[in-house]
Structures are given as C-alpha cells and as structure tokens.
Amino acid sequence: MKNTETTEQSLTIPPIPRETSRGRSGGGRWMDLELSKLYSVQAQVKEDRYLHAHSRNFALIRRQVSIFERCQDFLQEARTILDWGCRHAADACLVRMLRGTEVELHGCDVDAGEYHAFYDFARLKYSQVTHPYLLPYEDNFFDVVMGSGVLEHVPNDSASLEELYRIIRPGGYFIVNMLPNKYSYTEWMNRRLRNPHHLRLYSLAEAKHMFMHHGFLPVRLGYHQMIPTLSSPKGGVFDCPSANRLVEKLFSLNPLIERLWPINRLSTNIFIVGKKVEAFHGIGALAKWSWRRGLPDCPFLA
Numbered sequence: 537m538k539n540t541e542t543t544e545q546s547l548t549i550p551p552i553p554r555e556t557s558r559g560r561s562g563g564g565r566w567m568d569l570e571l572s573k574l575y576s577v578q579a580q581v582k583e584d585r586y587l588h589a590h591s592r593n594f595a596l597i598r599r600q601v602s603i604f605e606r607c608q609d610f611l612q613e614a615r616t617i618l619d620w621g622c623r624h625a626a627d628a629c630l631v632r633m634l635r636g637t638e639v640e641l642h643g644c645d646v647d648a649g650e651y652h653a654f655y656d657f658a659r660l661k662y663s664q665v666t667h668p669y670l671l672p673y674e675d676n677f678f679d680v681v682m683g684s685g686v687l688e689h690v691p692n693d694s695a696s697l698e699e700l701y702r703i704i705r706p707g708g709y710f711i712v713n714m715l716p717n718k719y720s721y722t723e724w725m726n727r728r729l730r731n732p733h734h735l736r737l738y739s740l741a742e743a744k745h746m747f748m749h750h751g752f753l754p755v756r757l758g759y760h761q762m763i764p765t766l767s768s769p770k771g772g773v774f775d776c777p778s779a780n781r782l783v784e785k786l787f788s789l790n791p792l793i794e795r796l797w798p799i800n801r802l803s804t805n806i807f808i809v810g811k812k813v814e815a816f817h818g819i820g821a822l823a824k825w826s827w828r829r830g831l832p833d834c835p836f837l838a
Contacts, residue, residue, distance in 0.1 A: 567601045567633050568594070574629060578653040587624060587651075593780035595765045595787035600684075602790070603713045603760050604630045607809055610709045610756075611635065614679035619643040619660070620671075620700065621686030624651035627713075628658040631682075642678070644671060669695040676705040685714035688736045697750035704812045710752055713760070713807045715743060721802040722764055732768050740801075743808045752810025759803035762793040 575591035578584070590596055604627060611617065611631055615638075619628040622643035631641060637659075644663040649655065655662055663672050668691045681704055690696045700710055716723060718737040726733040738746070744754045763786045766779060794800050 567604075567630060568597045570633055571601060571626060571629060572597050574626075574653050574657055578624065578651055581653065582650070589767055592775065593766060593784050595763070595780075595783045596767055598787055599761055599765050599790075600626055601630065603684075603805075603807055606758075606760075607711050607713070607756065607807065608634055610711060610809055611639075611680055614639060614708075616640045616678050616680075617642070618673070618678045618681045618703070619658075620681050620683040621645050621689070622660075622662075623647060624654045625658050625660050625662075626654065627682050627684050628660050629654055632658045642673070668692060669699050671699055671703055673703045675702055676708075677703050678708060679705060680709045680711065682711045682713070684712075687712055688716050688734050688738070693736075693746070694750065697746070697752075701751045701812060706812055706814055708812050709755075710747075710810045710812065711807075712743070712809075714805045715807065717759070717801075717803050717806050718742070719801055720804045722804045726768070738806065740806050740808075743806060747808060747810040748816070751812060751814070753813045753816065755809050755811050757806065757808040759794050759800040759805075760807050761790060761804040762800065762802070763787050763790050764804070 572591065572594070575587060575597075578587060590600075611634060614635075617628075617631055617639055619625050619631075619641065620643075622628060622645050625643045628641045628643055631639060640661070641658050642661045642663065643649075643655070643658070644665050646665055649662045649664055654660075665671060681700055683700075687693050687696065704710060716734040716737050718739040720737070723733055723737060725731075740757060740759070744757060747754050763783060765783055765787065794803060
C-alpha cells in the first residue's frame with residue numbers, strides 16, 4: 537500500500553473556517569460556497585471531466601452538502617474519520633469545515649491522489665489502495681467511516697463491508713451516501729437513453745438487511761435527491777447552460793419531495809448510517825429513536 541500525506545502546493549486554497557457550521561449564519565450555504573471554491577481552485581491545476589461533471593452547477597454542490605448535513609451529527613464527537621473511496625475527498629473537506637482542527641482525517645482510493653486543493657484543505661492523510669477490498673489500517677482504528685458513491689462500485693460489497701467492520705471501533709459508525717436507488721426514475725431514464733448509469737443498484741430494504749448481516753445496526757436511513765442535477769460526464773444536454781440553470785432553480789424542492797411517500801421511493805439515491813455492534817439484542821430502542829424522528833428515516837417502514 538502506498539501512503540502519501542499531502543504536501544503544500546502553490547495554490548490559493550480557502551482557509552479552514554474557525555467556526556463550525558452551527559456557528560455560521562445561513563446554515564450549510566457557507567459550506568456550499570467553500571466547496572465550490574475548492575472545485576474552482578482544483579480546476580486551475582488540471583482539467584478533470586469527473587470533477588467538472590460534479591460541479592457544473594450549484595445544484596450539484598448543494599446535493600453533496602445537503603446529504604452531509606443529514607448525517608453530520610454522527611461526526612460531532614469523532615476523533616478519527618476515514619473518507620473511504622474518497623477520490624477528491626469532498627466529504628473530508630466538509631468534515632474539516634464542520635470540526636476544524638479537532639479531528640484526524642484519512643482518505644483512501646485507487647487513484648494516485650493528485651487532488652491537492654482538496655487534500656491540503658482537509659489536511660488529509662491519503663493512502664492509495666491496490667487490493668480490491670483490504671485496507672491499510674489497524675483494527676478498531678476509526679470512529680467513523682464515510683463512503684459517498686463508493687459501495688456500488690467495489691467488486692465485492694460483502695468483502696468490503698467485512699473489512700470496514702474490522703477497522704471501525706465498537707460503537708463507531710459507517711455512513712453511506714449516494715447509494716444508487718434500485719427504483720430510481722433517473723436510473724431508469726439513463727438506461728433507456730443509453731446514458732452512463734450504475735450497474736449495481738440497492739433498495740432501502742436491501743441496504744438495511746445488508747448492513748445488519750455485516751454487523752452494522754441501521755440507525756438512520758432514507759431517500760435522497762428527487763430533482764436531477766445533470767452530474768453525468770456525458771456532454772450534450774448535461775452541459776447546456778439553460779438546463780443547468782433550470783435544475784438549480786428546481787433543486788430547492790428536494791427537501792420536501794424527499795419526504796413525500798410514496799414518491800420518494802423513486803429518488804436517485806438512498807443513504808444509510810450503521811452503528812458497529814458486536815451482537816444484536818432487540819430493536820426496541822432503535823424503533824423509539826426512529827419514530828421520534830419521523831417516517832423518512834425509520835428503518836422499519838422502508
């Protein structure tokens with residue numbers, strides 16, 4: 537395994553905010569602006585179609601920050617966090633904005649790790665992985681592992697979950713975002729139009745059972761993103777200025793539609809947070825926790 541800590545680059549990188557998101561006015565919108573700046577700085581260094589596809593409009597930035605906000609309370613007390621399959625480590629940057637210097641951030645992926653604008657901002661300890669699922673970390677090392685748009689791409693999701701269980705401490709959390717929904721209308725459209733699409737899809741119920749069969753007790757899960765964001769690397773309409781302006785205007789409807797049953801079952805993505813347990817002893821406490829927070833995040837109604 538290759539382990540490389542980022543080095544200082546001659547880039548104009550936004551400073552790490554001193555305040556946490558709870559101390560800023562405007563909620564997470566300041567995070568949107570900071571993350572957008574990082575994409576711009578990285579684009580000055582090297583053209584990257586993947587990064588362009590994931591930052592071509594402000595709805596894409598808001599999508600990434602909004603799902604982070606729904607899970608950020610699981611990060612408040614963590615001291616060691618891994619951004620698993622991080623690529624440019626946007627989630628690690630959001631953690632740094634949220635927690636400042638209080639947390640040690642690691643990232644890993646199969647790439648050589650050339651996204652210095654993001655890595656330097658996050659103060660990321662990056663490791664390049666060469667094995668399909670083994671990770672270069674000690675047992676019970678991380679308080680939290682995050683994986684955004686990763687699990688559906690690994691060759692063996694079960695083996696990866698077993699490895700993640702090994703490196704997360706007992707009582708720690710595994711947060712999965714951007715998991716493609718089996719019943720997504722956007723996935724259906726992309727397949728029919730022969731646009732890029734995911735080969736492996738998950739329903740919310742399947743994700744819940746998969747977590748439980750690998751030692752993670754689901755404590756929060758739900759649907760995410762009903763309005764398309766034009767994140768495909770394909771050109772054409774995806775790069776059309778008027779189409780991008782339209783999705784930016786419509787994206788504000790997402791928080792409402794994501795909670796409208798049964799329409800939300802057609803969302804683009806699902807998310808799930810699992811707590812590492814060493815045994816399952818009943819569901820009473822979890823059921824009460826879910827009911828207090830409403831139906832969208834209730835594991836037993838998915």
